[in-house]
Amino acid sequence: xxxxxxxxxxxxxxxxxxxxxxxxxxxxxxxxxxxxxxxxxxxxxxxxxxxxxxxxxxxxxxxxxxxxxxxxxxxxxxxxxxxxxxxxxxxxxxxxxxxxxxxxxxxxxxxxxxxxxxxxxxxxxxxxxxxxxxx
Numbered sequence: 634x635x636x637x638x639x640x641x642x643x644x645x646x647x648x649x650x651x652x653x654x655x656x657x658x659x660x661x662x663x664x665x666x667x668x669x670x671x672x673x674x675x676x677x678x679x680x681x682x683x684x685x686x687x688x689x690x691x692x693x694x695x696x697x698x699x700x701x702x703x704x705x706x707x708x709x710x711x712x713x714x715x716x717x718x719x720x721x722x723x724x725x726x727x728x729x730x731x732x733x734x735x736x737x738x739x740x741x742x743x744x745x746x747x748x749x750x751x752x753x754x755x756x757x758x759x760x761x762x763x764x765x766x767x768x
């Protein structure tokens with residue numbers, strides 16, 4: 634690969650996630666790390682929907698003749714506060730990091746070098762990890 638500054642991406646399930654630009658200064662190895670935040674997004678949906686249900690129950694649980702507005706404000710607080718936290722969590726994107734390690738490139742002499750149990754993580758990436766480049 635020619636020397637230069639490249640914007641690369643990693644993908645999981647075919648959806649590329651762009652990493653910060655990488656400066657290639659000569660021979661070397663690219664090392665990538667993909668962090669999936671799907672669990673956080675799922676938890677965000679659960680919190681958002683749960684706060685809507687719990688807040689609605691508190692909001693509409695007390696009748697207008699009770700004289701106590703605390704459940705009204707508590708319901709609104711739960712719906713807005715927890716709902717906002719859940720909504721923020723649902724939009725947290727996955728993260729891709731790629732770094733350049735100068736020196737002799739690490740070669741792959743056999744497809745088994747890509748296996749996670751091959752004994753040496755420096756010889757290849759984990760299965761399922763892909764690298765996309767645009768020139």
